[in-house]
Amino acid sequence: MSEELLLDVKNLHIAYQDNPTVMDVNFTLNKGEVLAIVGESGSGKTTVIRAILGLLSTGGKITTGDIVFEGRSLNNLAKREWQPIRGKEISMIFQDSGSALDPIQKIGKQFREYFKTHETLSDEECDAKAISLLASVALTAGVDILQRYPYELSGGQRQRLGVAMGLALSPKLLLGDEPTSALDVTTQAQVVLEMKALAKNQGTAIIIVTHNLGVAAHMADKILVMKSGRVVDSGMAKDVLENPSHEYTKHLMDSVPTLGGGRYVE
Numbered sequence: 333m334s335e336e337l338l339l340d341v342k343n344l345h346i347a348y349q350d351n352p353t354v355m356d357v358n359f360t361l362n363k364g365e366v367l368a369i370v371g372e373s374g375s376g377k378t379t380v381i382r383a384i385l386g387l388l389s390t391g392g393k394i395t396t397g398d399i400v401f402e403g404r405s406l407n408n409l410a411k412r413e414w415q416p417i418r419g420k421e422i423s424m425i426f427q428d429s430g431s432a433l434d435p436i437q438k439i440g441k442q443f444r445e446y447f448k449t450h451e452t453l454s455d456e457e458c459d460a461k462a463i464s465l466l467a468s469v470a471l472t473a474g475v476d477i478l479q480r481y482p483y484e485l486s487g488g489q490r491q492r493l494g495v496a497m498g499l500a501l502s503p504k505l506l507l508g509d510e511p512t513s514a515l516d517v518t519t520q521a522q523v524v525l526e527m528k529a530l531a532k533n534q535g536t537a538i539i540i541v542t543h544n545l546g547v548a549a550h551m552a553d554k555i556l557v558m559k560s561g562r563v564v565d566s567g568m569a570k571d572v573l574e575n576p577s578h579e580y581t582k583h584l585m586d587s588v589p590t591l592g593g594g595r596y597v598e
């Protein structure tokens with residue numbers, strides 16, 4: 333794995349309507365590396381990854397600190413400066429990818445439009461690329477899927493589609509906000525593995541937000557544990573899992589039925 337620095341989050345503080353919500357978050361991510369952010373509901377995980385993509389929800393603001401992506405600060409970028417970054421350099425997949433898709437447009441058309449916002453490709457080239465991406469997330473009936481509407485897919489298929497779309501433009505960084513938590517355990521395991529393999533092939537780094545330490549253990553090179561807006565534990569996944577320094581991490585560990593995420597791959 334390359335040791336080249338991709339993302340440097342420094343002394344990050346975020347407030348909603350002047351209420352401090354995220355305090356003093358620091359971490360780095362190298363190219364191709366996978367980081368999992370874990371922690372209880374409301375601890376600030378989503379806020380951190382939304383800040384990276386400049387998409388804090390209403391009232392949210394970075395009050396101190398910096399987010400540096402490939403040597404360039406992402407703080408205070410203008411809307412037009414974000415356009416070439418979102419999707420192409422940094423993309424995001426959500427808990428329910430279906431909700432991010434247009435319900436009244438066929439999937440093939442959505443892929444074409446997505447590719448064409450960043451590349452000059454014919455319809456046929458877009459379709460071929462989409463089919464190959466879909467195959468890499470185990471959606472092998474690609475031609476048929478391109479003809480369907482999002483609601484015509486199962487939850488697991490839609491999540492796979494979300495992963496394929498998130499990685500469609502070979503971004504350098506993929507942000508996943510609980511991308512598998514709405515799925516049953518077996519499908520979760522498969523989608524996690526597919527996401528990791530596809531990202532690895534493209535050299536894409538991942539930050540995945542999850543409640544589930546099993547998913548984190550299974551996917552991540554590094555883990556960041558958040559509680560009440562602060563980082564309470566962080567480091568290489570193996571070290572954090574084998575030697576948690578904070579009581580809260582130990583408590584999270586106790587709630588994973590099979591250590592090391594075994595349940596997710598069996």
Ligand SMILES: Nc1ncnc2c1ncn2[C@@H]1O[C@H](COP(=O)(O)OP(=O)(O)OP(=O)(O)O)[C@@H](O)[C@H]1O
Binds near residue numbers: 349375391
């Ligand atoms: N737009 C907003 N305005 C005000 N407060 C907000 C806003 N969005 C989030 N918050 C608050 O910020 C805190 C952190 O929320 P965040 O969604 O980042 O947590 P999380 O760790 O991702 O939680 P979950 O696991 O439940 O998604 C919470 O207390 C939440 O209520």
